[in-house]
Amino acid sequence: AFQSVEQETFRQGTDTAIKDPTSFIIRGQIDFARFWKRLSAENATSKKPIPSYIDWSKCMLVGVFLGETALNVKVVITGVYPAKDAGYSVHFSEVVDDEKKPTIDPTISKRYPFHVVKVPLVSGTVDFIESTTRSDSSLSSRENSSETELVPPSLPAAAASSYASKQPTSPPSLADVRKAMAGSSISRSSNPVVVGGSGSGSG
Numbered sequence: 001a002f003q004s005v006e007q008e009t010f011r012q013g014t015d016t017a018i019k020d021p022t023s024f025i026i027r028g029q030i031d032f033a034r035f036w037k038r039l040s041a042e043n044a045t046s047k048k049p050i051p052s053y054i055d056w057s058k059c060m061l062v063g064v065f066l067g068e069t070a071l072n073v074k075v076v077i078t079g080v081y082p083a084k085d086a087g088y089s090v091h092f093s094e095v096v097d098d099e100k101k102p103t104i105d106p107t108i109s110k111r112y113p114f115h116v117v118k119v120p121l122v123s124g125t126v127d128f129i130e131s132t133t134r135s136d137s138s139l140s141s142r143e144n145s146s147e148t149e150l151v152p153p154s155l156p157a158a159a160a161s162s163y164a165s166k167q168p169t170s171p172p173s174l175a176d177v178r179k180a181m182a183g184s185s186i187s188r189s190s191n192p193v194v195v196g197g198s199g200s201g202s203g
Contacts, residue, residue, distance in 0.1 A: 004079035005088070007117040010061055014074060014111040017041050021067035023090075023128045027060045027121065035061075054118065062126055063116030064092045072097040075113040078131060087124030093131040 017040050026032050033050045036043050054061070066075050074095050083089045092115065 004081055005119055007077065007080050007119050010063075010116045010118050011039065012074075012076075012115045014113045015040070016065065016112050016114050017044065018065045018114065019067060019112055020065070022065050024063040024065070024116070025060065025126050026063075028056050029054070032056075032061070056121070058121055059118050060121045061116055061118055062088065062090050062128075063114060064090070064128060065112065065114040066094065067112060068110050069094075069113055071111055073111065073113055075115050077115045077117050080117065080119050082122075083124070083127065085124040086122050088119065088122055088126045090126060090128045091131055092128065 018038055024035060026035055029052060032054065036050050038044070062077070062080065064075055064077060066073070074097070075092055076095050077090060077092045079091045081089045081091070094113075
């Protein structure tokens with residue numbers, strides 16, 4: 001069985017100043033400071049010191065941002081797996097809250113789900129692979145099981161890309177949102193935003 005490396009949630013929520021669908025790789029304090037300022041409007045104007053407790057000689061951050069979604073959606077990084085050439089394969093999934101109405105309501109604050117985790121430092125390429133959309137109840141039952149629905153990291157790139165591009169099973173309104181986001185960087189495993197360190201992508 002494939003074993004995910006140890007991961008620790010750094011920040012997770014649905015309120016962020018990063019509005020576009022994207023993914024991040026952060027390997028140093030200077031670039032983390034830039035990321036921190038972008039993370040929220042409060043951070044951008046805050047006089048408080050930027051957090052400096054991450055040991056960048058041992059750790060790095062990877063994050064997924066969905067952009068605007070239906071009100072009942074969040075994102076979870078479900079596993080970070082060692083990959084070839086000292087890299088990672090980051091698996092994430094949209095989670096649908098069955099108790100909330102799956103629509104975009106203009107009277108309610110917009111939601112921009114994101115999840116950022118801290119993992120052991122690697123120097124290689126980091127790929128992001130989206131798993132199928134699941135419900136909160138489905139995720140809860142899976143968390144208590146040894147089974148997994150993730151794409152194995154050893155899956156050939158073409159097959160993994162095909163898997164990641166499949167339309168998730170979801171309410172029509174959510175599907176509409178995802179269709180509008182089709183072609184975003186998080187739908188492809190080859191274009192994360194690399195903020196510091198080596199790797200492909202823009203920063």
